[in-house]
Amino acid sequence: MDISLQKVEYRYQAKTPFERLAIKDVSINIPSGTFLAIIGHTGSGKSTVLQHLNALLKPTAGKVVIGDKEVTADKKQKNLKEVRQKVGIVFQFPEHQLFEETVEKDICFGPMNFGVTMEEAQRRAKVAIKQVGLSEEILSKSPFDLSGGQMRRVAIAGVLAMEPDVIVLDEPTAGLDPRGRKEIMDMFHALHIERKLSTVLVTHSMEDASKYADHIVIMQNGEVYKKGTPEEIFTSPEDLMQLGLDVPEVVRFQQKIEETFHIKFSQTCLTVEMLTKEIASLLKGGGQK
Amino acid sequence: MSKEKLVQLDNISFQYALETGFALRNVSFDIYEGEWLALVGHNGSGKSTLAKLLNGLHFPQEGSIKVNGMLLTEESVWEIRKKIGMVFQNPDNQFVGTTVKDDVAFGLENNGIVREEMLERVKYSLEKVKMAQFLDQEPHHLSGGQKQRVAIAGVIALRPSIIILDEATSMLDPRGREEVLETVRELKENHHMTVISITHDLEEAVKADRIIVMNKGELYREGSPKEIFQLDEELVQLSLDIPFPVKLSKLLKEQGVSLSRHFLSEEELVAELWTSHYKK
Numbered sequence: 001m002d003i004s005l006q007k008v009e010y011r012y013q014a015k016t017p018f019e020r021l022a023i024k025d026v027s028i029n030i031p032s033g034t035f036l037a038i039i040g041h042t043g044s045g046k047s048t049v050l051q052h053l054n055a056l057l058k059p060t061a062g063k064v065v066i067g068d069k070e071v072t073a074d075k076k077q078k079n080l081k082e083v084r085q086k087v088g089i090v091f092q093f094p095e096h097q098l099f100e101e102t103v104e105k106d107i108c109f110g111p112m113n114f115g116v117t118m119e120e121a122q123r124r125a126k127v128a129i130k131q132v133g134l135s136e137e138i139l140s141k142s143p144f145d146l147s148g149g150q151m152r153r154v155a156i157a158g159v160l161a162m163e164p165d166v167i168v169l170d171e172p173t174a175g176l177d178p179r180g181r182k183e184i185m186d187m188f189h190a191l192h193i194e195r196k197l198s199t200v201l202v203t204h205s206m207e208d209a210s211k212y213a214d215h216i217v218i219m220q221n222g223e224v225y226k227k228g229t230p231e232e233i234f235t236s237p238e239d240l241m242q243l244g245l246d247v248p249e250v251v252r253f254q255q256k257i258e259e260t261f262h263i264k265f266s267q268t269c270l271t272v273e274m275l276t277k278e279i280a281s282l283l284k285g286g287g288q289k
Numbered sequence: 290m291s292k293e294k295l296v297q298l299d300n301i302s303f304q305y306a307l308e309t310g311f312a313l314r315n316v317s318f319d320i321y322e323g324e325w326l327a328l329v330g331h332n333g334s335g336k337s338t339l340a341k342l343l344n345g346l347h348f349p350q351e352g353s354i355k356v357n358g359m360l361l362t363e364e365s366v367w368e369i370r371k372k373i374g375m376v377f378q379n380p381d382n383q384f385v386g387t388t389v390k391d392d393v394a395f396g397l398e399n400n401g402i403v404r405e406e407m408l409e410r411v412k413y414s415l416e417k418v419k420m421a422q423f424l425d426q427e428p429h430h431l432s433g434g435q436k437q438r439v440a441i442a443g444v445i446a447l448r449p450s451i452i453i454l455d456e457a458t459s460m461l462d463p464r465g466r467e468e469v470l471e472t473v474r475e476l477k478e479n480h481h482m483t484v485i486s487i488t489h490d491l492e493e494a495v496k497a498d499r500i501i502v503m504n505k506g507e508l509y510r511e512g513s514p515k516e517i518f519q520l521d522e523e524l525v526q527l528s529l530d531i532p533f534p535v536k537l538s539k540l541l542k543e544q545g546v547s548l549s550r551h552f553l554s555e556e557e558l559v560a561e562l563w564t565s566h567y568k569k
Contacts, residue, residue, distance in 0.1 A: 020430075041462045042435060092460075093379070147333050175378060175459055177331045177489050179528035204462045244464035249533040249555075256559045272537055280544035283566045 001067040001086055001165040001198065003030040003053060009061035010048050022048040023222040026062070030200065032165070035192055037201045037209035039245065040219030046202050049219065053168050053200060054087035055080050067165075085114045088164035092171045094155035095148065103129070103146075104139040107158045114162065121161065128157035131194075133187060149180045156184075160191070166198040167191070173205070185212060206246045210234060210270050218245070235268045250275050257282075295451065295483055296320035296343065301352035303338060312338040313349070314506045320451075325477060325484045327494040327514075330503030331528035336487045339503070340453050343485070344373050356451075371400070374449035376441050376457040383440050384428045389420060392428060393443045400447060414442035417472050437461055441469060445476055452476070454486045458493070466490075491532045495553050502527065518553055534558045 100106035108121035345366035386392025418438035552558035
């Protein structure tokens with residue numbers, strides 16, 4: 001399912017003294033199958049953009065097209081249920097939203113809310129729990145007896161069980177240890193491919209953005225500052241650093257080498273392996289050893 | 290760094306409930322006055338439990354904790370809590386005021402600080418975390434990172450001698466994270482505060498004076514950043530990671546680039562590459 005934001009503006013508490021412009025003139029295209037990362041400071045408008053992706057917020061100007069549904073300021077939109085089912089959002093710390101007695105019931109809650117039968121929901125729960133890397137036995141346990149990492153996976157399974165076409169992730173690895181972080185991101189990447197999803201990742205982690213995304217949007221002060229492939233975005237790391245954003249460690253290191261050696265590599269390295277090769281060949285070429 | 294023992298943990302064991310295993314087992318270590326101690330370890334390794342014991346939110350079933358020589362008990366806990374300020378991961382769970390300045394003032398009022406000084410401290414703390422222009426804002430209008438900075442202001446306004454950061458920067462963006470850490474560093478220097486930071490952020494841990502690695506409720510290793518990051522692949526086994534400069538040093542060596550050691554900082558690595566290969 002394609003999603004596109006066209007010149008979207010959003011004001012919180014519009015037409016009140018508390019009105020605050022959160023985003024303006026935001027145009028982003030998310031064709032089906034894209035892995036998009038949205039990056040920006042706290043307060044840059046990332047979360048506001050995110051909530052437009054399944055019509056939790058309605059733009060105060062501009063247009064959001066989600067599949068065949070158009071969401072605009074002046075149109076009263078009926079039947080957003082389908083949109084909410086097709087676009088699943090995994091919020092920050094999704095484990096805080098677990099509430100049922102058993103893991104199975106918790107996972108089934110979403111799909112059954114959308115009218116799926118109990119049998120079908122249970123079947124989906126079995127599929128989803130394996131997809132998040134947990135075993136079926138866990139379905140009968142209370143979600144509150146699980147570890148933090150397991151709870152997060154259960155919460156994610158709950159979103160997957162709705163069988164969305166688009167999955168939106170808001171800082172999905174916050175609070176996890178480095179291994180947990182890698183496992184969760186690898187899992188989303190695998191799901192993205194297996195389920196042919198569109199994935200939108202809202203993150204602070206430049207490492208994750210450059211590793212997993214095929215497109216990156218940088219938000220700044222409520223506007224799209226830059227968009228492109230990871231290579232395009234990180235070719236001029238100075239811009240990002242000026243905004244006070246991180247660049248991947250690899251890119252930062254390449255930049256330091258280039259400054260010190262007064263040279264320019266032929267490409268922007270996005271993996272440590274690529275960078276190692278470039279440095280090794282640079283040193284051999286300079287060969288005074 | 291002075292070597293005055295500020296906190297002494299002696300053979301601590303703790304379990305949350307009888308049917309669950311031990312969250313901490315036979316943990317002993319000291320915390321020295323004025324140091325920055327990083328506590329690292331996988332999720333569920335007992336780091337946060339340790340923090341809760343230090344602040345008397347729970348009491349160990351075995352072993353003892355002394356703060357400034359005073360044994361931590363149900364009686365002394367109120368006295369000890371004045372010395373230890375805690376900043377948690379999620380700022381939404383620790384907001385009490387209706388405005389930013391009220392929130393920072395809350396702790397001060399509770400501690401009977403006189404009004405003039407209170408106003409001064411509120412202003413000072415909020416300036417320190419770069420939130421002074423938000424004085425009259427309501428917390429729900431702030432972003433997560435901004436809220437966290439206010440929470441930190443609330444703690445530093447009380448001028449505790451120890452500040453515990455329980456993954457306090459993990460929800461902040463890079464700039465916010467650096468601002469907060471810089472603030473804490475400054476407080477450590479200028480007010481001689483002791484910092485205990487529970488973190489998954491290796492860049493932060495590298496800059497600590499000392500690191501304690503927890504694993505499955507036990508103290509796995511203790512040492513300087515240099516010593517700890519020598520552990521290398523062992524860290525990966527512990528669900529942790531290796532800092533980027535160390536990773537790169539290793540790969541470069543494999544590619545036949547000669548290096549004197551594995552570097553912890555990018556600057557040092559660049560400098561070594563430069564001097565060893567371009568100067569005779």
